[in-house]
Amino acid sequence: MLVSVNPGLIVWTxxxxxxxxxxxxxxxWKPIVGALENREQxxxxxxxxxxxxxxxxxxxxxxxNKLIASAEAEAREIVQAARETSEQIRREADVTARTESQxxxxxxxxxxxxxxxxxxxxxxxxxxxxxxxxxxKILKETLDPERHRRMVDDLVTSLEKSSA
Numbered sequence: 001m002l003v004s005v006n007p008g009l010i011v012w013t014x015x016x017x018x019x020x021x022x023x024x025x026x027x028x029w030k031p032i033v034g035a036l037e038n039r040e041q042x043x044x045x046x047x048x049x050x051x052x053x054x055x056x057x058x059x060x061x062x063x064x065n066k067l068i069a070s071a072e073a074e075a076r077e078i079v080q081a082a083r084e085t086s087e088q089i090r091r092e093a094d095v096t097a098r099t100e101s102q103x104x105x106x107x108x109x110x111x112x113x114x115x116x117x118x119x120x121x122x123x124x125x126x127x128x129x130x131x132x133x134x135x136x137k138i139l140k141e142t143l144d145p146e147r148h149r150r151m152v153d154d155l156v157t158s159l160e161k162s163s164a
Contacts, residue, residue: 128152 132148 124153124156127156131155 131152
């Protein structure tokens with residue numbers, strides 16, 4: 001196969017190419033380069049905004065971590081305060097219970113002592129009455145009950161002192 005070269009076609013092809021390059025440089029090259037530069041600027045701006053957003057997100061994350069740490073510390077303080085308060089309440093309740101039990105015990109002892117004193121007075125009165133009645137029968141005379149009661153009381157008192 002033989003290739004033939006046509007010099008006219010080569011010249012016209014070069015002229016057409018040069019005209020096309022001139023027209024593109026005059027009318028097309030600047031808008032294409034401008035669009036590429038605008039695109040490049042938009043990409044750079046998006047990257048800068050992404051870096052800024054990442055930095056802000058990092059700051060927010062650090063602030064939230066601080067808040068979480070602060071909340072955890074506050075929660076620990078609240079729990080510790082609650083433990084201390086409950087321990088104090090328990091101690092106060094223990095002291096109150098001991099005080100109340102001691103008060104009830106003292107009151108019971110006083111009531112027992114009062115009952116004992118009352119029983120001793122009743123016994124003393126019965127003994128005095130029996131002694132007066134017995135003495136009256138023995139002596140076959142009626143004695144002054146008040147005088148006999150004093151004598152019996154003196155006798156019972158002296159017996160109590162000698163037995164104590």
